[in-house]
Structure formats: C-alpha cells, structure tokens
Amino acid sequence: MSRIWHSLRQTLLAVLCDRYAIVVMVGAVILYSFFYPAAYRHQVAGNLPVLVVDEDHSATSRELLRKLDSLRVAHVVGQPADLQDARAQLEAGHAEGIVLIPANLERDILRGHPAKLVLLGNGAYLGRASWVLGSVADALGGFGREAAVTQAAFMGAPQAPPVTLVQRPLFNTQEGYGSAIVPGVAELIVHQTLLMGIGVLLGGRRLVLGRRLQFDLPALTGMALGFGLIGLFGLFWYAGFTAWVQDYPRGGNPLGQLLGGTLFIAATVAFGLFVGSFFRTRERAFQYIIATSIPLFFLASLSWPAVMTPRPLVWLAQLLPTTSGINLMVRLNQMDASLAEVSRELITLAVLLVLYGALALWRLHSPKGTKGIKS
Numbered sequence: 001m002s003r004i005w006h007s008l009r010q011t012l013l014a015v016l017c018d019r020y021a022i023v024v025m026v027g028a029v030i031l032y033s034f035f036y037p038a039a040y041r042h043q044v045a046g047n048l049p050v051l052v053v054d055e056d057h058s059a060t061s062r063e064l065l066r067k068l069d070s071l072r073v074a075h076v077v078g079q080p081a082d083l084q085d086a087r088a089q090l091e092a093g094h095a096e097g098i099v100l101i102p103a104n105l106e107r108d109i110l111r112g113h114p115a116k117l118v119l120l121g122n123g124a125y126l127g128r129a130s131w132v133l134g135s136v137a138d139a140l141g142g143f144g145r146e147a148a149v150t151q152a153a154f155m156g157a158p159q160a161p162p163v164t165l166v167q168r169p170l171f172n173t174q175e176g177y178g179s180a181i182v183p184g185v186a187e188l189i190v191h192q193t194l195l196m197g198i199g200v201l202l203g204g205r206r207l208v209l210g211r212r213l214q215f216d217l218p219a220l221t222g223m224a225l226g227f228g229l230i231g232l233f234g235l236f237w238y239a240g241f242t243a244w245v246q247d248y249p250r251g252g253n254p255l256g257q258l259l260g261g262t263l264f265i266a267a268t269v270a271f272g273l274f275v276g277s278f279f280r281t282r283e284r285a286f287q288y289i290i291a292t293s294i295p296l297f298f299l300a301s302l303s304w305p306a307v308m309t310p311r312p313l314v315w316l317a318q319l320l321p322t323t324s325g326i327n328l329m330v331r332l333n334q335m336d337a338s339l340a341e342v343s344r345e346l347i348t349l350a351v352l353l354v355l356y357g358a359l360a361l362w363r364l365h366s367p368k369g370t371k372g373i374k375s
Contacts, residue, residue, distance in 0.1 A: 007222025025197030029234040033242040049077040058106035184302040186238035198272035199285025214366035231265035252336030264325035270356035277363035324348040
C-alpha cells in the first residue's frame with residue numbers, strides 16, 4: 001500500500017513540475033470553464049438582420065412589418081424592391097432571412113381566402129438561420145391568428161379555440177443553445193485534457209528512456225489514482241462551480257454524479273493509459289486531441305441524433321468513454337435522472353473500464369518495471 005501512495009505522490013508531483021502537463025490538465029480546464037461558456041452567455045441569437053419584400057403595400061402588410069421589426073431575435077434592415085435583389089443581399093451576407101409579402105395579401109384576407117407568406121433563410125450558419133426562421137415563423141403564426149379574427153368579422157362571430165397549447169421548457173428552461181451544448185462539451189474538455197496530460201507525461205518519459213514504458217502493479221495503480229484525482233477535480237469543477245457561475249441547469253442527482261463521474265473518469269484514465277502507451281513523444285498527445293475532439297462530440301449523439309448516424313459508427317461510439325460519459329453526466333446533472341435511468345451508460349462505462357484497464361496492463365505492466373513517473 002505504501003508503494004501505491006508513493007507512486008500517487010510521484011504522479012501528482014510530475015504533473016505539478018511538468019509545465020506542459022499542468023497547463024493542459026489543470027490550467028486548460030480552469031481557463032475553458034470561463035472563456036468557452038462566455039460565447040453562449042446570451043443563450044440565443046438576437047437582433048439578426050432580416051429583409052422584407054413587400055409586394056402588397058397595404059395597411060395589413062405594414063402592420064406585419066411592424067410586428068417583425070419588434071422581435072428581439074430579428075431586426076428589419078431593408079425593404080428591397082424585389083425578391084431577386086433581396087436574394088443577392090442574402091448571399092452577400094447582409095441578412096440572415098427574407099420575408100416575402102405577396103401582392104393581394106390584404107384582399108385575400110378580407111375575402112376569406114388563404115393568404116400565403118414566403119420565408120427564406122441563409123443556410124450557411126444553421127444555428128442562426130434556424131433561430132431566425134423559427135422566431136419569424138412564430139410571429140407570422142400570431143399574425144395569421146389575428147388575420148383569422150378579421151376574416152371571421154365578415155363571416156360571423158369568432159369562436160374561441162377549444163384547446164390552447166401552452167409550452168413550457170422542462171430541462172433547458174432558457175431554451176438556449178448554451179444550455180444545450182456547453183454541459184456536454186464540458187465533459188469532453190475534461191476527457192480530452194486528461195488524455196492529453198497522460199499522453200504528455202508518458203510520451204515524454206518514453207522519449208527520455210528510449211524504450212517502451214514498464215511499471216510494476218503498485219506503481220501503475222498509484223499512477224492511475226493520481227490521474228483519476230485530477231480528472232475528478234476537472235469534472236466536478238464543471239458540473240458544480242462552472243455550472244453555478246454560468247447559470248446552467250445543474251444539481252440534479254449529486255450522489256449519482258459522484259458514482260457516474262467516478263466511473264467515467266476511471267474509464268477515461270484506463271483508456272488514456274492504453275492510448276498513451278503508444279506515444280513516443282509529447283507531441284503525439286496534442287496531435288491525437290486535435291484530430292479526435294470534434295468526432296468524439298458528434299459520436300456522443302448529443303447534438304446529432306443516433307438514428308441519423310450510420311449503425312457502424314453508433315457501435316464504434318460505444319467503445320469510447322465519452323459517448324456514455326457525456327450522456328450520463330448531462331442526464332444526471334441537468335435532467336435529474338435516477339441511476340436506474342442511466343443504468344445502460346453505467347454498465348457500458350464499467351465494461352470499458354475493465355476492457356481498457358486490461359489493455360493498459362498488457363501494455364504497461366511488468367513485475368520488474370519502474371516504480372512510477374518521475375518528472
């Protein structure tokens with residue numbers, strides 16, 4: 001037991017004394033916790049430019065124009081003479097959407113005929129385009145309901161709708177992009193910085209020795225515990241302090257987070273030791289992280305549904321700790337899920353811990369190996 005604690009202390013000292021390791025494993029985690037969420041602080045896009053092509057030039061079209069310009073998410077920046085001119089401005093990046101008010105809009109409404117409006121968006125930036133289109137569509141829907149009352153004035157007394165739909169967001173209460181994305185990215189940041197730090201230390205040590213690294217069991221156990229403590233610090237820094245400071249949904253199932261987070265970090269450390277055992281230099285760790293960060297996030301199916309992903313990629317994603325770990329922590333922290341509801345992720349992480357733990361032992365364990373990582 002004393003040798004395990006000795007190896008743990010050696011590992012922590014190696015991280016503290018290695019400027020590259022301390023920067024990526026601790027410094028980057030803290031730095032990202034302030035700067036990355038800041039980009040999504042407003043949660044939703046606002047004051048995005050919209051063009052209106054008014055071919056009706058009636059009191060009704062002018063009322064619709066006022067409603068569109070009063071939206072928080074959109075701002076009418078111009079009224080081109082025709083759709084071709086508006087499209088040219090959209091393609092030039094001067095606007096995010098176009099609203100076409102066709103001729104005879106007011107006449108069709110007063111006659112009881114269906115009136116049509118055309119809404120076009122810029123697909124170059126899907127996030128902003130979808131938000132503009134959705135918000136403008138809601139405004140047009142409200143305008144349509146008011147127009148229906150005007151029609152009914154000519155056709156009979158209006159009747160109240162039998163059913164009224166009231167929508168209230170459950171978990172993402174601000175309905176913002178930040179609340180949907182940042183909590184999941186936080187787990188990915190912890191995973192990737194932990195892997196980078198492990199790779200930096202193992203790759204640097206192997207470069208110095210000039211041979212494949214070998215450790216005895218107590219040294220390897222202490223090393224894994226040291227990396228695990230650093231990973232848990234980063235994980236709960238995001239799940240607790242950062243979520244509180246940035247005001248993201250949090251605190252759903254603390255005991256579940258402790259169990260699930262520990263399992264996630266343990267599987268990540270085992271995976272990192274196995275992958276890092278192949279690195280011959282420090283630089284390999286940085287190359288690995290740069291190449292895999294975005295694919296790992298998409299394979300987690302947090303922003304891209306699994307049903308839209310090819311089945312072989314879905315199966316491959318189950319071999320990555322991030323897939324189960326990200327979904328596990330988001331559901332436990334943001335959605336107050338019970339352990340039974342995340343049992344599949346817990347079992348997957350336990351299997352990955354055994355799998356990559358065994359592979360790490362195969363790559364790094366030797367009864368006559370060194371006693372630990374030295375700075």
